[in-house]
Amino acid sequence: MSANLDWWRGAIIYQIYPRSFMDSNHDGIGDIPGINAKLDYIASLGVDAIWVSPCFKSPMKDFGYDISDYRAIDPIFGDLGDFEQLIEQAHARDIKVMIDQVLSHTSDQHAWFEQSRQNKTNDKADWYVWSDPKPCGAPPNNWLSIFGGPAWQWDSRRRQYYLHNFLDSQPDLNFHNPEVQQAVLDNIEFWLKKGVDGLRLDAITFCFHDQELRDNPAKPEDERAGRGFSEDNPYAYQYHYYNNDRPENIGFIERLRALLDTYPGSVSLGEVASEDSLATMAEYTKGDNRLHMTYSFELLTKDYSVDYIRSTVETLENALGDGWPCWAVGNHDVERVATRWGDIANATATQKARFAKMITAMVCSLRGSVCLYQGEELGLTEADVAFEDLQDPYGVEFWPTFKGRDGCRTPMPWQHKAINAGFSNGKPWLPVDSTHADISVDLQESDENSVLNTYRQFMAWRKQSHVLTKGDIEFIDLHKDVLAFYRIAKTAGGNLEKVLCCFNLSNSDINLDLGEIVCKADMTPQCLHTADLDKNSLYLPSFGCFYALL
Template identity: 75%
Template sequence: MASNIDWWRGATIYQIYPRSLMDSNNDGIGDLPGIISKLDYIASLGVDAIWISPCFKSPMKDFGYDISDYRAIDPIFGDIDDFDQLIEKAHALGLKVMIDQVLSHTSDQHKWFAESRQDKINPKADWYVWADPKPCGAPPNNWLSIFGGPAWQWDSRRRQYYLHNFLTSQPDLNFHNPEVQQAVLDNIEFWLQKGVDGLRLDAITFCFHDQQLRDNPAKPENERAGRGFSEDNPYAYQYHYYNNDRPENIVFIEHLRALLNRYPGSVSLGEIASEDSLATMAEYTKGNNRLHMTYSFELLTPDFSVEYVRNTVETLENSLGDGWPCWAVGNHDVSRVVSRWAGNANSEAFSKMVTAMLCSLRGSVCLYQGEELGLCESEVPYEALQDPYGIEFWPTFKGRDGCRTPMPWHDDCVNGGFTKGKPWLPVSPAHLTKSVKNQERVTNSVLNTYRQFMKWRKEQPALVTGALEFLPISNEVLVLKRKSACGQQVLACFNFTNSNKQLDLGELSVVKNITPSNFEHSSIEFNEVSLKPFGVFFGLL
């Protein structure tokens, strides 16, 4: 891994969902010592960095994305000494450490909110978004919460409404107040001084709101395609122009970048959700004084086709300029990619292909824990659900628990080796045959193919930082070319179907087939590539 301050360009970042990686004390919930015990395994995958979802003090109404103390580790995960040990061991293994930062809102149990809600004249009175009701007592406008219902909650102490873009227990901070911005930056610097290498910025487009509190306009039915929320959610009925992605946010992220610049090598990765996420990604990474990189939900949807992936990436490439993207096909908020895109068909071949495809796009990559095993979406019965989002919208939307179930380490141990206690979510029986122990014994398993590919990718400068060009040769096989500054040119082909495909490369001349050996599903003769179902081919041009 590159040791310079640009280590993040082309990096592979492994997302850890702490509750579900490894439980060290058998209380059924994964923790920091559990992560530490699995860092050698994660390093063996060949990734460059880890991103740890929130492990800060929280009432866990949204499982850590509702923070009550930004500078404390929640006791269910361990303590600050555990965190220090995690950083030390990760760095010793050559892994960078990125942490989730949830800036737009806090828990309603945060001391700031406890003070703010007391009255309208206390020192924190303007630290959250408060508004008077309409004369009829209704909320001040029509803004909606992503998790269902109005985005406003009445508070009897202040006799006002407060804004919450997510759960009612997640009040939004008022970033129009400079004191709030500085307090947030001070919290970030606390962790930078601890030695973290980067920040994943949750819901970063939600920091600012329209001070005039204007109503969001209605969205026509044919445009209500969700990005990161269920199709039956009324949130899709509006254009979210006034409660999201406000222009003032750019100034704040420039202040954030200035802070990061004081800690060379530290990076920012913003989660983008807006009405035009690709345009916002370009805007938020423009120049050298905003976010280092961003990702959106564009490849986290059910949409899966050569045309969709090509058009999505090309649209961003055409507007990105000097910005830098990050791509992901899975995380803790969406169903597992094997189930979402392949319907669990030929899951081993698909898993190999989709990882290779993702890591061949220009940019950095986020890889969600369990993708290296080819895990499918878990079926979690209603009585075992934990996610408030799924409980609210059941049964048409089952929430996010299906992608959050514990990692299967051993097929012959209780709860897959995750815990000896009762796991916070049930371990999927379908995952046990895909356990780490099982796959480590098979040379061309999904896990060992993942390891082989990540190591091989580091040796291909074209795939790490090279320029990207799509070749519209087929509607069923994604074909692209990467070219490095040193002149290496790599042709990459990905069969998006579960059937054999023959690909005529026309006048393209492949000098050498360099497909890693675990991808046994491809060959070339003259200028024709033969691809097995979900097959992969790499060639030098």
């Protein structure tokens, strides 16, 4: 393994959703041995790390994000030995391993909660957020759950309500209790001792709540744009000032960072969702004693216009200071980017493939690290999952206007002619989309111009570029449909290296006059080479990319 403690700066992190990656025992659910079996494939992608979504013991009400034992692997995924082998085998391929840590809440089947709910005097009575009802019997305030309904659930044992920002089977821990913080840190250290290289911190802004339990204020209708949740969800009707992103969170984050610093090279990546996520990202990564990096839902929305992407990145850059960003255009919580951004009317199959290539190149050319979701290297689209096949409680609650997250979680297609596209010989937990078999791994392996092989070649090219992995960023105006910026860095010899990056986000060919910009050399890698430069005139086809040394 590399001894570079700064490996995470500019890293490409490949997110694996274990249930849907590869099923080794053919029970229809992907598992850790399945990941182990595909490590050579993952290594071929040129990624620096894998982020493994939760595989800990859980009743699976929210498919692993409701943990009942933080130190045990759920039997459906394998055992601790399988996970230790994953770490060993990934490290042998110079791949770091990051694990999902769900800190703000547990499963209601966790031993802590089972004890806490028994009475108001036991040793863990104050480990969760409990409150008496109002005199009329109503919940203590107006806080809402992201998954629908009030964020409070009545418990007949204690004759009190408990807080749940997600499902009612996911009670929130009381981080105002120092014992809770220490227990959480002890669980994290268990995995650091096992050799994991980093943590993806789920819902990290939700750890603390307002101790006065003040009502959240109403949000005007014109400001109810969702970030990571359905637009028709009443959750968007409030400013979540009191149940999210509380100032006390900074103190805990600093304790967490102090622990990570005792394991050199281990890193933290926080998932941020707040009323001003970009400001929170800057605050949470400020200095060298908080999170190493964060990402938010800002590029996981429907809008991918040049103006939106540029303003998002520039706003964060202006606030970030010495902090480090991480970007994602897709994950297990949102509609797949090939559909969300790439479902362009009248686009041909060739254009859609070019779109998938361009989007990966674009996000990997921004300043920062990048999380890429399994299947993006194939250009997978959102699967259409019938209501009777839905598994996600979020989708069941808000059907039919919002179908939930199952469409981005269907199994990986490995072999186009195999049963269930090679994912499993058993009935998969979610059906394999028939259209995905047409762009399976084996078919794309044999096509040198495929999305998959372009992904590999681009990652290899990017890894050799200090300016793309570590350099600064400066946006420029070229065309309303062309995202253009410079990446700038000093070379080892002290010289300034400056690269122009251009991405045509439209389905139309564009001719650009570069004006005073002098391109010394066209650097566009062959796998993306669709542009044509003639002196200062640049032809950029639909979804085309262009890189030039200045």
